[in-house]
Amino acid sequence: MHSSSRTSxxxxxxxxxxxxxMIYGAIVSAAAMATVSLHTDQAQRVAIGTGVVLAIYWLADLYVHALSVRFDGDSRGxxxxxxxxxxxxASVLKGGVPTIAAYLVTYVLVRDVSVAAYTALGVTIVLLIIAGYLGARQAGSPERAAVVEGFGAGLLGVLVVVAKSLLH
Incomplete structure (x- = not known):
């Protein structure tokens, strides 16, 4: 399969x-992980804390959606x-899974909470770059513009890494 058709x-x-x-889920899980990993050296607490924050964000997102459709006339309970x-x-939860999974796999391999957290944040940045790039290509942007947009999306993840570094 040709590269551009794989991209499409x-x-x-x-x-x-x-x-x-998915992007919201990835960003929320990355921000939660950056914060939680600053306050504990227990890997399980970092993973669970990140998952709990992601779940709370998801529940809030559900409620906001359920409330907003009322203004469109939705009369269901x-x-x-x-x-x-x-x-x-459910995509919000799915978007957070790669960050948590990367954290757990890295922690199992290196047994260092900080290294695992930074690795997971790196994975999140890569996923944001890919999403930005693919979105731009789907919209018909030329290759160069799509690359720029991809790296622009990745900057959100970089901000999380910078915040973690500054707070540490």
């Missing part, structure tokens, strides 16, 4: 998977609106 296929798959939710939102907003 990847961009279409990402577009179908709710990229906004709260539970039905939340269940409906949960199906559409």
């Amino acid at each position: 296929t990847a961009a279409r798959r990402l577009a179908a998977a709710d990229p906004a939710g 709260l539970v039905r609106r939340l269940v409906h939102a949960a199906g559409h907003k």
Whole structure:
């Protein structure tokens, strides 16, 4: 398969998977991990703390969606609106999984909370770059502009790393 057709296929798959939710999940999990890893040297606490913050963000996102559809005239009860939102907003949780998984795998290999956290943040930056690049290519941007947009998206992750470094 040609490189541009692989890029197009990847961009279409990402577009179908709710990229906004996935990007939010990745950024929330990275920010949570950067913060939690500053306060403990217990790997399990970092992973669980990050997961809990991601889950709370997801629940808040569900509620915001369930509330906002009321203004569009949705007359269903709260539970039905939340269940409906949960199906559409699962991408937030999926977006946080790579950060947490990278952290756990790295920790198992090196047994260092800080190294594992920075590695997971690096993985998040790469994923943000890829998402930005694929989104730009899906929109028809030329290669160079897509690369610039990809690196622009990655800057969000870099800000998290800088914040972690400054707070440490």
